[in-house]
Amino acid sequence: MTLLSVFLEDTTALLVALPLLGAFSAPLVGKVSAKARNLWVIAIMALAELAAVSLLVDVLGGNPHFYAVGASDPALPSAAGFPFRIVLVADAMSALVAALAMTMALLSVIYSLRYESGNEGLEKYYSLVLLLAGAMMGLCLTGDFFTLFVFLEIASISSAGLIAFFSSAESFEAAFKYMVVSASGALFLLFGVGMLYGQYGMLNMASIGDSMAAQATFVDLAALSLLVSALLLKSGSVPVHMWKPDAYQEAPPQVVVMLVSFALLSLYLIFRICFSVFGAMVFPAIGWTVAILGALSIFVGVVMAVPQRNLRRLIGYAAIAEIGYVMLGVGTSLLAMHDSTGVGMSSMHGGIFHMLNDAIDMGLLLLVVGAVTYATKRQELDQVSGLAHRSGALAALFLIGVLSIAGLPPLNGFASKVIIYESVFRINPMLSVIGILGSIMMLAVFVKIFASVFLGAPYKGCFRKIPRSMLIPMVVLAVIMIFIGLFPGLVLERLVFPAAEALLNQEMYFGGVL
Amino acid sequence: MxxxxxxxxxxxxxxxxxxxxxxxxxxxxxxxxxxEKGCRHGTEQSLPFFSGNEPTAGNIHASNLYWGFVHGLARHYRLLARAHSGVVNDYAFSLVVLAVVLMAALIVGGMA
Structure with missing residues (x-):
C-alpha cells in the first residue's frame, strides 16, 4: 500500500489529525528556530488543505466517506450493527464546509507570518491557531453528538485564547466575556445531548435520527431547542450576538477570519442536526424561528454598524448581519421544503451559497482592515484617511470586498443574495424586504469606511509597506470572489447543489453510517 | 464554463x-x-466644491458621516445601546431567553 493510497483512504481522519499534530508539535519545532516553526506550521496547514480539497473532489465524484475511528476496517463503521465508535462523515455538505474552513485557516496562517512577526510567544499562538483549525475540521466531520461537544469546546477554548493572546486589558475582557457565554452555551448543548442520550441511549446522530418516531416527542423538541440555542450563540446570531463585536475588535484580524468560519460552521451544525437528524417533523417550527432570527440579525447588525467608529467593531456588527442572510435563506427553505414550486430548494441553495460567499467576503475585508492597522497602527476610523494615495492596491481590494458584501453585481455576494431575495419573497415578502434594506445599509456602512479611510487628502502619518505575504491571501480571496461572481452557475452546479442534496438526503446519511 | x-x-x-x-x-x-482641456491640477480648480461654502481645512471624518441618520433615530439607538450593555450577565441572560422562546416555539409548533 503506497503512502498516497493511505493518504487518500484516511483523508477524513487526517483532516482532523494533521492540525492537531501541528498544534502540539509547533512549540517543539519552535525550540529549533522561528523560521523552522513557521515552515512547519505552513507545511502542516498546506497538507491539511490538500487533504480537504482531495476529500471534497472525491466526495463530489460520488464517494461519500464514512470513517469509523479505531475500527480495523474504517470503511465499515457498524459491522456489529450498532455504531459505538466515533464516526466521521464526509458528504458533499460537510466536505464543502471543511474545505472552506481549511482554506480560510491556511490563508490566515500565511497572513500571520509577517503580521505577527514582531510579537513574542508565537509558538503558543500557532498552537492555538492549529488547535482551532483541527477542532473546526472535527466539527465539520463528526457524526456523533458527544464528539461534537468536545470539538466545540476545543474550538471555543482556543478561540478565547487567541482573542486574549496579544494581551491588553480590552482583549482580556473580550476573551473573558466570550469564555463565559461560550461555556454557558456549551452547558446548554451538553444538556441537550444528555436529553437525547437519556431518550435513545446513544450518541450517534444517524442512529438517533433513525430511531426517532414520525412525530417528535417533547424530549426531542426540548433537546433540539437547547442544541440550536447553543449553536446560535456560537454563530453570533441575534439575540446572542453581543460577544461578537467585543471579540472581533480585540482579536487579530486573521484570527477573526477563522472566527467567521467557526460561526458559519455553527450554522452548518444547526442545519445538519435539523435536516439529517430530526428531519421533516420539525421543519416549519424551526424554519420560522431561524428565518425570523436571521431577519433580526440583518436588521440589528447593520443598524448597529452605522454609528461605529472602530474599524473592527464595525465589521463585527456587519458579520452579525451577514450571518442573518444565511439563516434567512436556510430558515425559509425549512418552511417551504415541500413546496412543489421549488422555492424551498432555491432558498436553501441561496443560503448555502451565501455561507461560502460570506466567509470569503468577510475574510477579504478583515484582512484589508488588518493591513490598514498594520500599516498605520491605528484602527479608529477618524484617525486614518487618504490611504488610497499610499496603497492603491489595498483600496482596490477593499472596494472589491465592499461591492461583494453589499451584494452588487457582478461579484459573488450578488449571486447568492439574489437567490435568497427571490425565494424568500415568495414565502414572506417582508423578510425579503428586510434583507434588501439590510444590503443597502451594508453598502452605506462600507462606503463610510471606504470614504473615510481611503479617500480624502493623502495620509501624512507613518505608513509601513504591506508585505507580500500579507497581500497574497487578500489577492487570492479577491480572485476567488471575482471568479465566483462571473461563473455563479458553475459554483452552484458543482458545489452548492450536491451540498444541498447531501443535507436533505436523510436516507443516504443513515445508510452510510448504519 | x-x-x-x-x-x-x-x-x-x-x-x-x-x-x-x-x-x-x-x-x-x-x-x-x-x-474642457484647460483644467489645471493643483490649483483651486481641483478643490472640492461644497455648494459655495468655504472649503474645510481637513477631511470629513467617519464620525461626521450619517450624523443625520443616527441623530434622527436617536431614540431607537438609545434602546439598542441599552440592550448592548457590555455586561456579561446580560449576554448569558439573552441565551436563557433565546432557549426559552425557542423551546416554546418548537414545542407549540412541533407538537401541533
Missing part, C-alpha cells in the same frame, strides 16, 4: 452585465475626453 445563474424566477448572466458595463464605461470616457 457555466456563467449563467438560473434562479427560481429567472436568470442572471454576469458576462452580459460586464459587457454592458464596458460599453457604458467607454461612452463615459468618450464624453469625458470631449470636455
Amino acid at each position: 457555466n456563467h449563467v445563474l438560473v434562479t427560481n424566477a429567472g436568470y442572471w448572466s454576469p458576462l452580459v452585465w460586464v459587457a454592458a458595463f464596458a460599453i457604458v464605461t467607454a461612452i463615459a470616457l468618450l464624453i469625458r475626453s470631449r470636455g
Whole structure:
C-alpha cells in the first residue's frame, strides 16, 4: 500500500489529525528556530488543505466517506450493527464546509507570518491557531453528538485564547466575556445531548435520527431547542450576538477570519442536526424561528454598524448581519421544503451559497482592515484617511470586498443574495424586504469606511509597506470572489447543489453510517 | 464554463452585465475626453466644491458621516445601546431567553 493510497483512504481522519499534530508539535519545532516553526506550521496547514480539497473532489465524484475511528476496517463503521465508535462523515455538505474552513485557516496562517512577526510567544499562538483549525475540521466531520461537544469546546477554548493572546486589558475582557457565554452555551448543548442520550441511549446522530418516531416527542423538541440555542450563540446570531463585536475588535484580524468560519460552521451544525437528524417533523417550527432570527440579525447588525467608529467593531456588527442572510435563506427553505414550486430548494441553495460567499467576503475585508492597522497602527476610523494615495492596491481590494458584501453585481455576494431575495419573497415578502434594506445599509456602512479611510487628502502619518505575504491571501480571496461572481452557475452546479442534496438526503446519511 | 445563474424566477448572466458595463464605461470616457482641456491640477480648480461654502481645512471624518441618520433615530439607538450593555450577565441572560422562546416555539409548533 503506497503512502498516497493511505493518504487518500484516511483523508477524513487526517483532516482532523494533521492540525492537531501541528498544534502540539509547533512549540517543539519552535525550540529549533522561528523560521523552522513557521515552515512547519505552513507545511502542516498546506497538507491539511490538500487533504480537504482531495476529500471534497472525491466526495463530489460520488464517494461519500464514512470513517469509523479505531475500527480495523474504517470503511465499515457498524459491522456489529450498532455504531459505538466515533464516526466521521464526509458528504458533499460537510466536505464543502471543511474545505472552506481549511482554506480560510491556511490563508490566515500565511497572513500571520509577517503580521505577527514582531510579537513574542508565537509558538503558543500557532498552537492555538492549529488547535482551532483541527477542532473546526472535527466539527465539520463528526457524526456523533458527544464528539461534537468536545470539538466545540476545543474550538471555543482556543478561540478565547487567541482573542486574549496579544494581551491588553480590552482583549482580556473580550476573551473573558466570550469564555463565559461560550461555556454557558456549551452547558446548554451538553444538556441537550444528555436529553437525547437519556431518550435513545446513544450518541450517534444517524442512529438517533433513525430511531426517532414520525412525530417528535417533547424530549426531542426540548433537546433540539437547547442544541440550536447553543449553536446560535456560537454563530453570533441575534439575540446572542453581543460577544461578537467585543471579540472581533480585540482579536487579530486573521484570527477573526477563522472566527467567521467557526460561526458559519455553527450554522452548518444547526442545519445538519435539523435536516439529517430530526428531519421533516420539525421543519416549519424551526424554519420560522431561524428565518425570523436571521431577519433580526440583518436588521440589528447593520443598524448597529452605522454609528461605529472602530474599524473592527464595525465589521463585527456587519458579520452579525451577514450571518442573518444565511439563516434567512436556510430558515425559509425549512418552511417551504415541500413546496412543489421549488422555492424551498432555491432558498436553501441561496443560503448555502451565501455561507461560502460570506466567509470569503468577510475574510477579504478583515484582512484589508488588518493591513490598514498594520500599516498605520491605528484602527479608529477618524484617525486614518487618504490611504488610497499610499496603497492603491489595498483600496482596490477593499472596494472589491465592499461591492461583494453589499451584494452588487457582478461579484459573488450578488449571486447568492439574489437567490435568497427571490425565494424568500415568495414565502414572506417582508423578510425579503428586510434583507434588501439590510444590503443597502451594508453598502452605506462600507462606503463610510471606504470614504473615510481611503479617500480624502493623502495620509501624512507613518505608513509601513504591506508585505507580500500579507497581500497574497487578500489577492487570492479577491480572485476567488471575482471568479465566483462571473461563473455563479458553475459554483452552484458543482458545489452548492450536491451540498444541498447531501443535507436533505436523510436516507443516504443513515445508510452510510448504519 | 457555466456563467449563467438560473434562479427560481429567472436568470442572471454576469458576462452580459460586464459587457454592458464596458460599453457604458467607454461612452463615459468618450464624453469625458470631449470636455474642457484647460483644467489645471493643483490649483483651486481641483478643490472640492461644497455648494459655495468655504472649503474645510481637513477631511470629513467617519464620525461626521450619517450624523443625520443616527441623530434622527436617536431614540431607537438609545434602546439598542441599552440592550448592548457590555455586561456579561446580560449576554448569558439573552441565551436563557433565546432557549426559552425557542423551546416554546418548537414545542407549540412541533407538537401541533
